[in-house]
Amino acid sequence: MTHLPLAVSLLRHGVDGIDDAMLLLVAGRRRLVARLAAGKRRAGLPARDPAREDQVLARGQGLARRLGLPPGLARGQLELLIADACRLQDPESGETMSANSPRSPLRWFPPPRRWAPLLRLVPAPWQRQAMERVVGRLLAQPIGVGDLEFMQGRRLGIEVSDLGLAWVLELDGERLRVVEGEAEASVRGSATDLLLLASRLEDADSLFFQRRLEVTGDTELGLTARNLLDRLPWESVPLGVRILLNRGARAARSAREAWQGDAA
Numbered sequence: 001m002t003h004l005p006l007a008v009s010l011l012r013h014g015v016d017g018i019d020d021a022m023l024l025l026v027a028g029r030r031r032l033v034a035r036l037a038a039g040k041r042r043a044g045l046p047a048r049d050p051a052r053e054d055q056v057l058a059r060g061q062g063l064a065r066r067l068g069l070p071p072g073l074a075r076g077q078l079e080l081l082i083a084d085a086c087r088l089q090d091p092e093s094g095e096t097m098s099a100n101s102p103r104s105p106l107r108w109f110p111p112p113r114r115w116a117p118l119l120r121l122v123p124a125p126w127q128r129q130a131m132e133r134v135v136g137r138l139l140a141q142p143i144g145v146g147d148l149e150f151m152q153g154r155r156l157g158i159e160v161s162d163l164g165l166a167w168v169l170e171l172d173g174e175r176l177r178v179v180e181g182e183a184e185a186s187v188r189g190s191a192t193d194l195l196l197l198a199s200r201l202e203d204a205d206s207l208f209f210q211r212r213l214e215v216t217g218d219t220e221l222g223l224t225a226r227n228l229l230d231r232l233p234w235e236s237v238p239l240g241v242r243i244l245l246n247r248g249a250r251a252a253r254s255a256r257e258a259w260q261g262d263a264a
């Protein structure tokens with residue numbers, strides 16, 4: 001197998017990410033078109049509206065000009081989308097899609113392993129800062145009352161298995177820092193399961209019992225960390241962070257269920 005230069009493979013990851021994003025948007029447009037069709041039917045309007053099609057093409061071409069895109073490109077893309085929308089709205093075509101389709105909209109959202117390469121493009125210092133901030137907020141209370149003393153000078157890892165991301169945390173006085181080097185013990189799980197744990201939508205005990213979370217390395221340090229996660233004082237986490245985590249974890253769980261349902 002030929003070995004690609006790093007820059008080429010990073011740029012290809014970027015291109016893949018943009019292709020995925022475009023297809024997600026196309027799926028979103030089709031869903032809106034299905035709703036539009038139902039709305040027009042209820043209002044007694046015809047499915048096709050040539051004046052609106054011209055307007056869509058003109059708008060798109062105007063934007064394409066401002067973006068410096070080749071003139072035929074935007075027109076070609078938009079014509080394809082409109083033709084697809086017409087097929088979708090034509091009961092004879094056999095391609096209709098219900099506006100109330102039971103397929104979850106979260107099927108549009110690719111699973112973490114698809115967008116992980118994009119996340120890995122985020123510069124390491126930014127990732128480190130975000131991690132320090134989130135974990136620092138989550139653990140502010142236990143750090144304040146000394147419950148994390150066992151971590152002074154010890155290195156605990158957090159590994160997000162499906163994103164291929166890992167950080168090593170060390171408690172330095174009252175501050176949790178992301179440091180370089182090997183972890184003495186690590187807590188490993190998928191992005192969704194770690195979010196479910198952080199948001200308290202699932203408890204640490206059952207996540208570890210079902211082996212969705214794992215502790216590796218120094219058993220004593222790992223188990224102490226695990227017990228701490230179990231007893232995290234959720235009430236002391238700032239309300240805004242709790243709401244964000246809760247929403248994020250629910251969305252990640254629904255997306256995972258939608259993708260699992262799709263594979264079934």
Ligand SMILES: O=C(O)C(=O)C[C@]1(C(=O)O)C=C[C@@H](O)C=C1
Binds near residue numbers: 050056
């Ligand atoms: O705007 C509508 O009514 C649509 O159904 C969407 C759409 C489009 O794809 O933009 C498709 C068919 C119509 O003829 C006009 C526009």
